[in-house]
Amino acid sequence: MASESTVTSNSTDDERPKVVVIMGPTASGKSKLAVDLASHFPIEVINADSMQVYRGLDVLANKLPLSHQNGVPHHLLGTVSPNEEFTAKAFRDSAIPALVSPFLLDDSAEDMDESCLGDPPGITQSENSFPTENDGSSYGYDLLKDIDPVAANRIHPNNHRKINQYINLYTRTGVLPSKVFQGKAAENWGQVDNLRYDCCFICVDASLPVLDRYVEQRVDCMMDDGLLNEVYDIYNLNADYTRGLRQAIGVREFEPLLRTCVVIDMYERERELTEGSRVEKGKTLFNGNLMEMVRSSNDTESTILLEEAIEKVKVNTRRLVRRQKRMLSRLQTLFGWNIYYVDSTEAISSKSENAWARQVVEPAVKIVKSFLSENGSLSSTFGTSNDTGMKIIQRDLWTQYVCKACGDRVLRGLHEWEQHRQGRGHRKRISSLKSKGQFPGFVEQKVEYS
Template sequence: MDGSGEDAPPPPAALRSPNHHGAEVPATKTDMGTESGQEGKPKVVVIMGATGAGKSKLAIDLAAHFPIEIVNADSMQVYRGLDVITNKVTVDEQKGVPHHLLGTVNPNVEFTAKEFRDSAHPIIDDIRHRDCLPVVVGGTNYYIQVCLFNVPGQNWGRADNCKFDCCFICVDASVPVLDHYVEQRVDCMIDAGLLKEVSEIYKTEADYTRGLRQAIGVREFEEFLRVYHLEILNTNEFSSLNQSPSMNNIGKDNMREILNSTDDDNPLKILLTEAIDKVKLNTRRLVRRQVSSIS
């Protein structure tokens, strides 16, 4: 699932909106343009909110009214790979709107907030030089904090410490609504190939504290994949053909066959069901941390 950083509170001037259709955004191109604001600071729009609140859709919808380019500020979506698990916006969903720092970072490295800032600043400058408005979108608040503000710590939300002239939009939704959406989204991810993605990067004794493996939806399946892998090793199919076992053959059909098994004592069914429930639980917990940090 998308995002794992959500500790810092938003600046005091953050705008809140009940949903992306009612977001308070400036109504004219002049207001949203690239001219410098107070004290000569460049203008930037920042769209914040919890997982599933509709941040990406709002940003793309803005492109129908203003010349914008989007800078992704989700700490898991910056990595290449696991597009389903991290819920990246697809090419079709982007509707031709340029997206930056989306699926560009080596998945095996730790992309720190400082590295995000050092990457985002020249991108924002380039966007402005193209006479477009930079729109920073994401739920990783510490990325946003370090990118926008010149000082760390408790004074980070002060307007005079901000590097940019920002319009903050917080896309809001009630926690029960988000919980329901999370349940549906995880089920859709399973159907879209989540398990195939995670099986392709599965390694025994993997480090789940760095890079893309930190994403919700990866570690939760570790035990299931370990047992599944052992069963593959023990099948006559591979031993008789003298082939090496592969984890890449886990498709939707395999998974549905396991989930729909009538044998409730089937270890694979138990482990797979538990793993899916953990993904939903951990995503709901993420939502609560995000909502708390921007309330």
């Protein structure tokens, strides 16, 4: 979702090192802006895109080619094994060394409070011991419900990573996770003043119709550049599509087609081996552009599967753009982040470098210069979307909501509930129920635990 660029600066009132964060929805131009800012400031870029950190699939992840990086050093770009699960914690642990390296920040960064990396203040080690890895997929969640039902209601039963985190926290400290993340800890969580770095958030945004059109064009270009071949190279019939690079949009959508291709490939290999031909180990028979080969074949089924997969990639990417926009909004309403917006709508629609420089780069440069100035005050100079009267709502982490209209779907926390209420599916169900006269007396059941 975001590329993160760091700028060398000496702080004045705020002793925290300064970091400029370039954020925004997919296809808005984040990577391009980060590189363009390097012509104005001594910066290096730390990639924060959750898929671009992985090695391989350069086309799928839309990684910035080396020729477009203009000599600007990029960190965490294509450095992680595609089979690994690169979590937010792993990103933090990998990004901090880059931020505190001598050519980015001064030595004061090393004196930062390390409390954010360990257990909450006042927590001591406990002798409790619970197994966290087991045969049953529901065992961990059942154990967490026994230990801390309030925390269990906060997370999804299939979120095994978070379940293990909570159990491990209780094992180490003997304190219930729901108690740790209440009170002041919950109040400060995610607040800008509580962050390790002094951050300037710049969002590159564009109108939805323009982004939708650009996404479709970009997917078509990616297909021409060999996207299908990339996905085929990592395809595995028994792959886990919830981990690593395989969870990216543009992988699982092609599974029905690739299953067909794998069967054909295996058949051809067996035939050639039977006939005495030598097949190189690990070499696929699909050496050309796989998409063009499928389209030019007489296999109607494969052609249909290909076109359906391409359309799914486009649809899912458009949905991702909308989710990202909602996430950006929640960073303001839930956490009070001051996000400064630059509009790339005209630059994307007109494909004009002049429009890009005028409406994106120049405003961003002014924002960064003000951020790095002696007073470091931005609010009075540049407007944020909070200027429109956006109200910061109270965060609710531990209340469970049940939507009766959507088949008793469980939402955990006020932010999940509000996101669900605003979703297209929920609104369509409500409209349908109303038109049929079946609208329930209430669509929300609020369950609180203490």
